Amino acid sequence: MSRLDSFIRRLEAQRILLNWAAAEIRDRAGIVLEVGLGNGRTYDHLREKLSGRAIYAFDRAVNANPRSIPPEEYLVLGDFGDTLPAFAEAHPREAVLIHCDAGLADPEANARQVAMISRLVPPLAVAGALVLSDQALSHPALQQQTLPASVPANRYFVYLRT
Ligand SMILES: C[S@@+](CC[C@H](N)C(=O)[O-])C[C@H]1O[C@@H](n2cnc3c(N)ncnc32)[C@H](O)[C@@H]1O
Incomplete structure (x- = not known):
């Protein structure tokens, strides 16, 4: 598969899953x-699908x-290793959807990043929250879910916070 095809499949998987997850949590606090x-593309998509919802975005820089x-009040800047634990202290288990x-x-850097995110995401998520990820996460509190049939396999991952 060409890199272009691979890129398009990843974006398609992202869109299908963001739409699905937004519909799943629409009536939940x-x-x-x-x-x-x-670049803010998926943030923009979530904002459109979940109009009026508090959506916090994390990154090293804008x-x-x-x-x-x-x-500004929904922008959390700095390394995830610092910002995610600090946010979890201020907003323990408040997230119903994490992308x-x-x-x-x-x-190697990706493996370290995945291990860090796997560890830092569960304290942010309420029981029953959906966690969508471009990388496979691993944590006892994250239960992998079957993807909607239209999502190409192994392009994206969905977890339920137990
Ligand atoms: C693939 S991009 C996100 C694309 C975005 N979802 C979109 O649709 O435009 C990944 C982002 O994660 C940020 N990032 C990666 N590792 C980070 C870390 N350890 N701490 C903070 N930000 C990080 C990068 O700066 C980059 O902007």
């Missing part, structure tokens, strides 16, 4: 977390399109 604001920059899009190109 809780905040939404975007871990990896980046590099988003100006149309997709969250209001992690923070995979790294270097395999």
Whole structure:
């Protein structure tokens, strides 16, 4: 598969899952977390699908399109290793949906990142929360879910916070 095809499949999987997850949590209370604001595309999508919901976005720095920059009070800047635990202290288990899009190109750095996110996400999520991730996470409190049939296998991962 060409890199272009692979990229398109990843974006398709992202869109299908974000739409699905937004519909799943629409009637449930809780905040939404975007871990990896980046260009702001998926943040913008969540904002559109979950209008009026508090959506916090995390990143090292703001590099988003100006149309997709969250209001200052919903922007959490710094390394995830610092910001996620601090946020969990201030908002323990308040998130009903967490979208992690923070995979790294270097395999070793990515493995460290995945281990860190796997450990730091559960204290943020309420019981029954959905956690979407571009990388496979591993934690006893994260139960992997079957993907909707239209999502290409192993492109994205969904977990239920037990
Ligand atoms: C793939 S991009 C996110 C793309 C975004 N979801 C979008 O649709 O535009 C990943 C982002 O995660 C951020 N990131 C990766 N590792 C990080 C870390 N340890 N702490 C803070 N930000 C990090 C990068 O700065 C980058 O902006």
